[in-house]
Amino acid sequence: LAALPTAQIGFNYLGRFPGQQNQSDRDQRSVEHHAWQTAGDGARGGGGDRIPVIHALEVMGVVHDLPDGPQLTLIVSWPSGLLAESAARSLADGWAAMLTGLATHTSHTTDTDTGIGIGGHTPSDFPLVDISQSELDEFEATAQQMDEGA
Structure with missing residues (x-):
């Protein structure tokens, strides 16, 4: 491994936490109809140029x-x-645009170009039940019809 090149980008996921931020800290751009939002501008250069770094770009x-x-x-x-x-x-x-595009794509249940259903569950999501994809699709369609009728 020592002979391999080192990563130029470091990523550290700090976790998921309950709580609120102050409104002044929430300079955010809401991504409508998605389960997540992008926060305001978190990009910054700086740090001392004399401080050693492991990666050229660090993302937390x-x-x-x-x-x-x-x-x-x-x-x-x-x-x-x-x-x-x-x-x-x-x-x-570019990364923010990609994440926004991914969130937009996954928030739709039907492909806007083809009209074909996307997303949803697969039989592997229910390992304790012997169910086919067509049975699962039928069950979800029935549940959605019941929800729309309620």
Whole structure:
């Protein structure tokens, strides 16, 4: 392993915590109809250029359970002498766009282009029950019809 190159990006997931943040700390862009939100600008350069780093870009993530749903906060940092702010922000913006796209995709039950159902459960989600995908799809459709009729 010592002969392999080292990672240029470090990621540390700090966990999921209940609680609230002050409104002033919640400079956030809400992602409508999703189970998560992006927090405000968590990108920053800096730190001393003389402080040794393990990664050119460091990302820390934490989820806070807020009244309006879970909020993912990513803090992106880099040594300003090692990585240009424009490059770091470009990567962070691309990552935010990808996460937003993924959340948008998974929030829909039907593909908007094809009309084919997406997402949902599979038989592997229920290991204690012997059920086929078609039986599961029928069960979920019946449950949705009952919910819409209620």
